[in-house]
Amino acid sequence: xxxxxxxALQGAFAEHINxxxxxxxxxxxxxxxxxxxxxxxxxxxxxxxxxxGKLIDRFNLRxxxxxxxxxxxxLWGTCAGMILMGREVDADTRGPAQPLLGLxxxxxxxxxxxxxxxxxxxxxxxxxxxxERLPAVFIRAPVVSSVGDAVKILSQLPDGRIVAVQQxxxxxTAFHPELTQVTDFHAWFVSLT
Ligand code: GLN
Numbered sequence: 052x053x054x055x056x057x058x059a060l061q062g063a064f065a066e067h068i069n070x071x072x073x074x075x076x077x078x079x080x081x082x083x084x085x086x087x088x089x090x091x092x093x094x095x096x097x098x099x100x101x102x103x104g105k106l107i108d109r110f111n112l113r114x115x116x117x118x119x120x121x122x123x124x125x126l127w128g129t130c131a132g133m134i135l136m137g138r139e140v141d142a143d144t145r146g147p148a149q150p151l152l153g154l155x156x157x158x159x160x161x162x163x164x165x166x167x168x169x170x171x172x173x174x175x176x177x178x179x180x181x182x183e184r185l186p187a188v189f190i191r192a193p194v195v196s197s198v199g200d201a202v203k204i205l206s207q208l209p210d211g212r213i214v215a216v217q218q219x220x221x222x223x224t225a226f227h228p229e230l231t232q233v234t235d236f237h238a239w240f241v242s243l244t
Contacts, residue, residue, distance in 0.1 A: 053091035053244055056081040058116075060106040062098015062131060066229035070237045084115045091244040093119060095152075097130030097190065097227050100161065104135055104150035113152065120154045125220045125243040133223035134159045134193050141196050155218045156199030163194040163212070163225075172231075177206040177215055180239040187214070187226035194225055 057067045059080035071078035081087055093116065095103070107113050120126050128136035137157045140149055144161040162169065169191045174184040195213035198204065206215035206224075214225040220243065228236035 053077070054079050054089065055241065055244065056087060056090040056093045058093065058095045058103070058107075058112075058132075060110065060112075061102045062096045063129075063227060063229060064094075064096045064098075066227075067094050067096055067129075067237075070229045070234060071241070074234055074238055074241065076237075076241050081112075083110055084112060087112075087115050087119060090119070090124070092125040092127070092240065094240070095126065095128040095132030095135055096229070097132060100131035100134035100140075100193075101146040101149055103131055104152075105148065107135070107152070108150055116152060117154065120152075120221060123220050125222065125240065126154065127222040127224070127240050129224050129229070130190065130192055130227055133195070133225055134161060136221060136223045137195075144193075155216065155221050155223060156201050157195050157216060157218075157223070158197045159193040160196040161193050162191050163196075164189060164192060173208070175206050175208065175214065175226075177236075179205055179217075181235045185228075185233055185235055186231040187224075187228065188230040189214075189226045190230075192225045195223070 054077040068078040138153045139158040141160040
């Protein structure tokens, strides 16, 4: 049976593992390069993008993650993971040291919802995943502020802000699908492997 990895350096990795397990899918915490061997796909969770980015380099995970993406295996970044998947962060929201994986042709805006409503739950349309509206939890969430031609928009908020994108085998969502009751997002990601 195929195994999905969840980058487990910092942030909300345990919840992703639980969701995958609840679907009967094997999941593995990834902390070092050897943990990536034989995986069918990888989730980069939410947390603090600056911290996760620095830890990726400290644990020599950059090169093997980039080569996994290049091999066509599916990767999915959620929230901070979405920031890491992108090539750029809007300059006025960028950390002083903000290492990115740069796998997807997109720019993100960190903490895009401001401090007042920095965490909220809503329902959104994401037709590739479900014909029903799906619950989504945003926690100090980013948005996608611009995309290249190769990037397909999968979901936007009613005001037009882009919160889910796909570029071939690479997926990024601004919200935390692992913190809701639904398993639809994870089932869809597993279907890409
Ligand atoms: N605000 C965080 C960042 O910019 C992301 C928050 C999250 O992943 N829930 O890194």
